Amino acid sequence: MPAQYETVLRQAADKFKRTAEVARRDNIIPYKSENGKWVTSPFDGNSWWTGGFWPGLMWQFHALTGDDAFLEEARRVEALLCDEFRTYKYLNHDVGFMYLLSCGADYKLTGNEQAREDTLHAASLLMGRFNPVGFIRAWNHPDHRGYAIIDCMMNLALLFWASRETGDPRFEKVARIHADTTLREFLRPDGSVSHIIELDPDTGARVAEHPGQGYALGSSWSRGQAWGLYGFTLAWMNSEAPAYLGAARRIADYFIQNIRPDGLTDCDFRQPPEPKRIDNIAGAVAACGLIELARQTGTSAYEQAAYKLVDGLLTCCDFTDNCCGLLTRCTASYHDDGAGRETNITYGDYFLVEALMKLTGGDPMLWM
Ligand code: GLY
Numbered sequence: 552m553p554a555q556y557e558t559v560l561r562q563a564a565d566k567f568k569r570t571a572e573v574a575r576r577d578n579i580i581p582y583k584s585e586n587g588k589w590v591t592s593p594f595d596g597n598s599w600w601t602g603g604f605w606p607g608l609m610w611q612f613h614a615l616t617g618d619d620a621f622l623e624e625a626r627r628v629e630a631l632l633c634d635e636f637r638t639y640k641y642l643n644h645d646v647g648f649m650y651l652l653s654c655g656a657d658y659k660l661t662g663n664e665q666a667r668e669d670t671l672h673a674a675s676l677l678m679g680r681f682n683p684v685g686f687i688r689a690w691n692h693p694d695h696r697g698y699a700i701i702d703c704m705m706n707l708a709l710l711f712w713a714s715r716e717t718g719d720p721r722f723e724k725v726a727r728i729h730a731d732t733t734l735r736e737f738l739r740p741d742g743s744v745s746h747i748i749e750l751d752p753d754t755g756a757r758v759a760e761h762p763g764q765g766y767a768l769g770s771s772w773s774r775g776q777a778w779g780l781y782g783f784t785l786a787w788m789n790s791e792a793p794a795y796l797g798a799a800r801r802i803a804d805y806f807i808q809n810i811r812p813d814g815l816t817d818c819d820f821r822q823p824p825e826p827k828r829i830d831n832i833a834g835a836v837a838a839c840g841l842i843e844l845a846r847q848t849g850t851s852a853y854e855q856a857a858y859k860l861v862d863g864l865l866t867c868c869d870f871t872d873n874c875c876g877l878l879t880r881c882t883a884s885y886h887d888d889g890a891g892r893e894t895n896i897t898y899g900d901y902f903l904v905e906a907l908m909k910l911t912g913g914d915p916m917l918w919m
Contacts, residue, residue: 556861556907562870563877563904564612564621570875571609571624580605580628584875584895593890598635600645602628604901607652607917610660611904614915622661629653633669636676644680644689646673647706652901655712656917667716674713674722677706681725684755685732689747696752700763701737701744701775703729704782708918711789723790730786734798737779742805743771743820744779764884766819772885773816773833776806781840785918788847796847803844806837807856814863818882829893830882831867834860835902842909861910864903869895876900 574581574589580602581589592599609625612618632653635642642649650673657666680688686699687706707726714723736757737744746763750756765772783799786792809820816834817827838860845853867879874895881899883890890896908914 555865556911559865559868560615560904560907560911560913563868563900563907564616564618566870566877567608567612567900568618568620571620573875574605575624575627578627578631580631581875581897583881583891583897587873587875589875593888595641596635596638597631598638598641600643600648601896601898602632602635603649603652604898606632607656608897608901608904610652610656610915610917611901611908614660615908615913625653625657629657629666629669636669636672640691642676643691644677644687644700644703644706646676647703647709649673651709651712652917655709656915659917660915670709671713671716674709677709678722678725681729682750682752682755684750684752685728686750686755687725687729688752697750697758698747698761699729699732699736699750700747701733701782702778704733704786705778705918707782708785708789711785712919726786727790727792730783730790730792730795733779734783734794738798738801742801744775744802746772746775764886764888766822766885770822771809771820773806773809773818773820773830774836776802776809776820777833777836777840780806780837781843784840784844784847788843788919799840799844800848803837803841803853803856807841807852810834810856810859811863813866814859814861815867815880816860816863818885822885828882828885829880831864831878832881832896832899832902834864835878835899835906838864838906839902839909842906857906857910861903861906864906868903878903 582592606625606628609621613621654666654669689698689700710722710726736748747761749758762768780802786795818830838857841853841857876895878899881896
């Protein structure tokens with residue numbers, strides 16, 4: 552394990568302790584850094600799906616340093632996220648991302664009982680999105696009643712957690728039904744995955760594939776590949792169902808073939824050569840999944856690929872005050888939707904730090 556990783560983590564902790572102070576003063580949830588300032592989420596206020604990554608980052612740094620300034624900042628944002636239970640209308644299947652890394656992390660690391668209740672509340676909201684024809688509904692627009700998306704594989708971690716925590720098998724059963732549908736409908740023969748599949752909300756039959764945050768219909772949005780890779784790895788770790796491990800390996804093999812020589816990740820593996828569009832978040836998520844998959848399977852190729860990705864990401868870190876965060880060249884969507892292109896976005900920082908924590912032996916594993 553390169554000693555450099557430990558140094559980067561310590562420098563990052565110092566930087567985020569400083570810039571967390573700015574977020575606290577403004578009482579915001581940082582989404583990205585722009586012109587040396589934190590900017591909030593582009594849509595849906597504090598219900599935007601990324602709200603848990605900032606407290607997750609704070610919990611990672613708390614695990615690293617033991618400094619209570621990180622705990623206090625995480626809890627400040629947890630309170631804002633819990634207010635969103637009352638607003639409710641913007642919350643969607645991404646309550647997994649939002650509450651497992653915030654309240655779930657708090658409960659895991661401190662035993663905070665209220666945080667446990669809040670995480671269970673989020674799990675129940677996710678259960679409420681289950682359509683018994685076989686999938687969890689992703690989004691709220693009336694036209695999206697049948698939409699399922701690959702990203703949801705990560706949200707399933709909240710359901711597996713809730714079954715373990717309560718002894719009630721309903722949560723895990725729903726997670727497995729959704730994972731089985733994802734396996735059947737999203738995984739392509741070459742190991743790539745679709746982003747959005749529409750199912751008939753009355754029968755569960757496949758209606759169509761839709762283009763999402765990647766280049767085009769039928770292309771290969773790299774962050775979607777990474778969600779599938781890490782999501783199926785977590786589903787295997789939570790269930791020991793061999794089909795999920797097989798899926799994780801197929802997506803991993805496909806992802807590895809597409810890592811660029813410089814260790815960075817194209818926003819879409821089927822994008823045209825120009826314009827070059829990098830999404831380092833995809834590389835950071837995939838690195839986390841590959842590290843866990845290497846540990847599960849003893850496959851050194853997965854570990855080597857994770858090192859290649861992490862070393863690529865470290866060439867894109869900005870420790871100056873021009874940027875409040877760390878990882879640059881993060882892209883929310885291939886076709887710019889206003890959520891950020893080739894810039895610093897906090898969930899890129901979260902997954903880079905999680906990967907570094909795994910490689911240095913300190914990861915508290917907030918997904919389980
Ligand atoms: N919708 C989740 C993502 O942008 O990756």
